[in-house]
Amino acid sequence: MREPLKAPFILLFTLICTTVVLTALNVLATWGLYDSSTRAFGLSYVLARAPRSMFEVIVPSVVLSIVLFGLRMARRPFSRFLGLAIVLVVSYVVLVNGMILVRGMGAKARMAPEATRQYIQPSTLVSVDAWVLSASALSGDRLRGVLVFDTRQTADRFSVFPAATATARAGTLTVTTVGGPPVVISGTPALSGTKVFEPDRFTGLFLRDVTTLSGDFERLLAASLGQFFGACFALVFLCTASLVLLRVTRWPLANIMLLAVATRGYFSLYHLLAVTLAPRIAAAVSDPALARLFPSGALAALAVVLLLVDILFVPSGHWTREEAA
Amino acid sequence: MNRSILGRITSFIFAFYSLSLLAFIAYALLTFSASVYLPSMQWEYALKKGFVFWMDYLIPVHAAAVAVGASLAGLGRTVRAQGAPAQPFSRLVSSTLVTFLVLTAGYTVLFEGVYPAALRRISDMQYQSLVAVEYRHQADAAEKRGDFLASLDAVDRYLAIDKGNKAFAERRLDLKARAARQAAPATGRTVAGIAGDTGAMSAQALVEKARYYFDRQDWYSAHYYAQSAASLDPRRTDAVRMAAQAWDKINGLTQAEKDVKTANLIREKNKAYAMLVKGDVLGAYYEFGRLEADNPGDQDIATYLAESGRKLAAEAFFVDEARRMETLPGVQAILFLNGGTQGTREAVYIGKMVELPAGEAYYYDIEAVRYGTDGAVQWHFSAPYGRREGDSILMHSVDRNDARVEYLPSYLQGTRPAAERSVLRLQPSVEELHSLSMGRATLATMGLAELWRMRADLATFGIPRQGLSVEMMMKMLMPFVFLILSIFAMSLGWAYRARYLTRLSGVAVLLMPLVPLVLSVLSLLYVHAHRIIIGFAVVAFGLTPALIVLAVLEVILLAVALVMLAGQSTT
Numbered sequence A: 001m002r003e004p005l006k007a008p009f010i011l012l013f014t015l016i017c018t019t020v021v022l023t024a025l026n027v028l029a030t031w032g033l034y035d036s037s038t039r040a041f042g043l044s045y046v047l048a049r050a051p052r053s054m055f056e057v058i059v060p061s062v063v064l065s066i067v068l069f070g071l072r073m074a075r076r077p078f079s080r081f082l083g084l085a086i087v088l089v090v091s092y093v094v095l096v097n098g099m100i101l102v103r104g105m106g107a108k109a110r111m112a113p114e115a116t117r118q119y120i121q122p123s124t125l126v127s128v129d130a131w132v133l134s135a136s137a138l139s140g141d142r143l144r145g146v147l148v149f150d151t152r153q154t155a156d157r158f159s160v161f162p163a164a165t166a167t168a169r170a171g172t173l174t175v176t177t178v179g180g181p182p183v184v185i186s187g188t189p190a191l192s193g194t195k196v197f198e199p200d201r202f203t204g205l206f207l208r209d210v211t212t213l214s215g216d217f218e219r220l221l222a223a224s225l226g227q228f229f230g231a232c233f234a235l236v237f238l239c240t241a242s243l244v245l246l247r248v249t250r251w252p253l254a255n256i257m258l259l260a261v262a263t264r265g266y267f268s269l270y271h272l273l274a275v276t277l278a279p280r281i282a283a284a285v286s287d288p289a290l291a292r293l294f295p296s297g298a299l300a301a302l303a304v305v306l307l308l309v310d311i312l313f314v315p316s317g318h319w320t321r322e323e324a325a
Numbered sequence B: 001m002n003r004s005i006l007g008r009i010t011s012f013i014f015a016f017y018s019l020s021l022l023a024f025i026a027y028a029l030l031t032f033s034a035s036v037y038l039p040s041m042q043w044e045y046a047l048k049k050g051f052v053f054w055m056d057y058l059i060p061v062h063a064a065a066v067a068v069g070a071s072l073a074g075l076g077r078t079v080r081a082q083g084a085p086a087q088p089f090s091r092l093v094s095s096t097l098v099t100f101l102v103l104t105a106g107y108t109v110l111f112e113g114v115y116p117a118a119l120r121r122i123s124d125m126q127y128q129s130l131v132a133v134e135y136r137h138q139a140d141a142a143e144k145r146g147d148f149l150a151s152l153d154a155v156d157r158y159l160a161i162d163k164g165n166k167a168f169a170e171r172r173l174d175l176k177a178r179a180a181r182q183a184a185p186a187t188g189r190t191v192a193g194i195a196g197d198t199g200a201m202s203a204q205a206l207v208e209k210a211r212y213y214f215d216r217q218d219w220y221s222a223h224y225y226a227q228s229a230a231s232l233d234p235r236r237t238d239a240v241r242m243a244a245q246a247w248d249k250i251n252g253l254t255q256a257e258k259d260v261k262t263a264n265l266i267r268e269k270n271k272a273y274a275m276l277v278k279g280d281v282l283g284a285y286y287e288f289g290r291l292e293a294d295n296p297g298d299q300d301i302a303t304y305l306a307e308s309g310r311k312l313a314a315e316a317f318f319v320d321e322a323r324r325m326e327t328l329p330g331v332q333a334i335l336f337l338n339g340g341t342q343g344t345r346e347a348v349y350i351g352k353m354v355e356l357p358a359g360e361a362y363y364y365d366i367e368a369v370r371y372g373t374d375g376a377v378q379w380h381f382s383a384p385y386g387r388r389e390g391d392s393i394l395m396h397s398v399d400r401n402d403a404r405v406e407y408l409p410s411y412l413q414g415t416r417p418a419a420e421r422s423v424l425r426l427q428p429s430v431e432e433l434h435s436l437s438m439g440r441a442t443l444a445t446m447g448l449a450e451l452w453r454m455r456a457d458l459a460t461f462g463i464p465r466q467g468l469s470v471e472m473m474m475k476m477l478m479p480f481v482f483l484i485l486s487i488f489a490m491s492l493g494w495a496y497r498a499r500y501l502t503r504l505s506g507v508a509v510l511l512m513p514l515v516p517l518v519l520s521v522l523s524l525l526y527v528h529a530h531r532i533i534i535g536f537a538v539v540a541f542g543l544t545p546a547l548i549v550l551a552v553l554e555v556i557l558l559a560v561a562l563v564m565l566a567g568q569s570t571t
Helices: A001-035 A043-075 A079-108 A199-222 A225-247 A253-282 A288-313 A320-324 B002-030 B039-056 B056-073 B089-144 B148-161 B166-185 B188-193 B203-215 B220-233 B238-254 B255-278 B283-296 B299-315 B319-326 B431-432 B448-461 B465-493 B506-511 B512-540 B543-565
Strands: A127-128 A131-139 A141-150 A159-169 A172-178 A183-187 B333-336 B344-355 B361-372 B376-387 B391-392 B410-414 B421-425
Touching: A001 A043, A001 A079, A001 B512, A043 A225, A043 A253, A079 A199, A079 A225, A079 B089, A079 B421, A131 B543, A141 A172, A141 B203, A141 B344, A141 B361, A159 B376, A159 B391, A199 A225, A199 A253, A199 A288, A199 B512, A225 A253, A225 A288, A253 A288, A253 B056, A253 B283, A253 B465, A288 B344, A288 B391, B002 B039, B039 B056, B039 B089, B039 B203, B056 B089, B056 B465, B056 B512, B089 B166, B089 B188, B089 B465, B148 B166, B148 B319, B188 B448, B203 B238, B203 B333, B220 B238, B220 B391, B220 B448, B238 B431, B255 B283, B255 B299, B319 B344, B319 B361, B319 B376, B333 B431, B333 B448, B431 B448, B465 B512, B465 B543
Parallel strands: none
Antiparallel strands: A127 A131, A131 A141, A141 A159, A159 A172, A172 A183, B333 B344, B344 B361, B361 B376, B376 B391, B376 B410, B391 B421
């Protein structure tokens, strides 16, 4: 009987732990990828960067915490509706307030502006799409003694230019040679740290989906609090309602796998809805808020379906029935 | 009970390993691209690629097998008597932990030994297929323009790669006959396509050669080859007859004719010898070669031909050797900064490098540039072939028989002193060139020891050292990941074991593939989190502190995994 009393605190503790771990990883990766060539790593960097990192990981932290807490509930079951209410309220409060609070602090700690040095370091070969570049010296955005290797050519692949200017914007590096007819090389460079921090294909897709979801929530928060509250509720509601999957068969491990697949699927579903379908809806309807809220609305509808399945088809003691009999 | 858990887990491990390996081989077979690889490579590709996939996903497959095995360990067991003490879990899983350690050792051996070799072979197969297609085009083009010798040469090189291709084998026979007919009017050593050596020739070829010289009224050569044919096959009466006729002709020569012939030969020998003394080694080689073909028994010519060949090896190599090696496995697309003198830099690209056991190496599609730090190009050249000479590449190649065929570096900009023009000194060793190949996959094909040895030097060649250090540490990490995730999976499976199932239902069997699927995602995230921590430690503090961080992290994770396992209840 004490389990419902402990549950909110355990969930809160889980939320704090997951947020701290994911924030720490985000800070380390961000420094390594973007800031290591321009700023030293230290306490001041961590303090400046942590709020923004926390903001970026709070959505996956909440989702992960709900899943982890669901695993505990599967081993120590109590009233499913009470459990649902506890998870829903605690997660929702943390998500909404966390994002609002951290956003204010994180606004001051935006990432450092892109610098050429992030991509090009003297006497090092760096890939920019089909080209490989190397500069003898680098001063600000000016490069000297620039070697260009064109991988698409089958002969005469090397070109050398006395100088060039480089600009980096939104991940695209543009190098324009100086002296003689200008040659422009523009493309996505491999960051100096990309090889170090590069995720595998599947993790990359997962991180992409998480970024889409977090980015949309940030935009909703900036646009309208009402819409933001609605979107947060839809996500938390869906994750909470999905805990029914932990009771759907009498093999607990399979149930956990179903929940994990569903949770991973929600991120992809959201990406699909937000990137593919929402623009089409925005083109068809006059109210932009409708298109913005469409992905969250779809998640909420799915949550209602799951809740109905829980109420109608999955009795609470379903998976332990055989032993009880 | 102990045997029940271990037995259940090992049977699931065996089943999951086998099924996943078969599935990956089938997938590789289905996704085989005949436009990228030769059709004859299909099965080898499927087996190797399937194995590579299997190794890539062995950790989640293994974790899934352990989790499912542990989760179903209690299936169908007898219910413990009321009040009877529960067996400590640690006693139940001790033998399973030993099994995990053995499997981790096996995984390490496969990961460090077999996996890189399989990756290298797949990369080689892709390159060989590319080269074979090029040879096929060359053969087609040569045949179209009626150059059957060149076409035969290209077909031979194609067959060196695609040995079992019956269509090409038949085409070769056809081309050989046509090339022989085409070669008949040729001059000197190219007759019958073979140089002066009779050792490898058939009696028929020797007779043909004897007939050729007989027609040219070169009675000595005709007699020599006819005699050789008769010795090889005493039944060849035509050879015996031709030798006798040639001998008669020799005996019939007047003294004056003999004197003129001898004087001519001496003059030509002197001319060739003078070339050798003056340093025109290549000219001397061809001259002695021509004389040797016309005067096969002459001891002086044989001696100086060997001597000029020996000297030639120091300044050029035979292009047929390089072409023969081109079909062998090698490292591709090597790009690096090659140091340079004060105020200058060099960059080098090598399309392919093939190493031979004796320390020899051949290079293909070479391009290099030297430029000042102000961007002024001093020289820029490309060369089709190169051979290793100590710490340099020798880029002067010649045809063994045809003096007109010679490959030298082609200077696109600037030039160099004549003595240096065909030689490029390399800063990296042959071993280091392996890791300078473009693309991350190359690092995966290298063993840990190899990466460790070369780590220090590679930064000078334009490669970011940090990437290499992280790859190395990720390789060190994988056995720990294997072991720790095994223990976590055991805890997960046991904690969520099927207590209320008496037998495995159809639904459970259907859901089983979800386990490796989910654990794949989770294990990849787990590995990526490690990559972030290791990457940060390498970038911020360097390799040695990062190694300490890795060691501490793994000890902590192992302890957590063991504590979790020990905390499982058997009730």
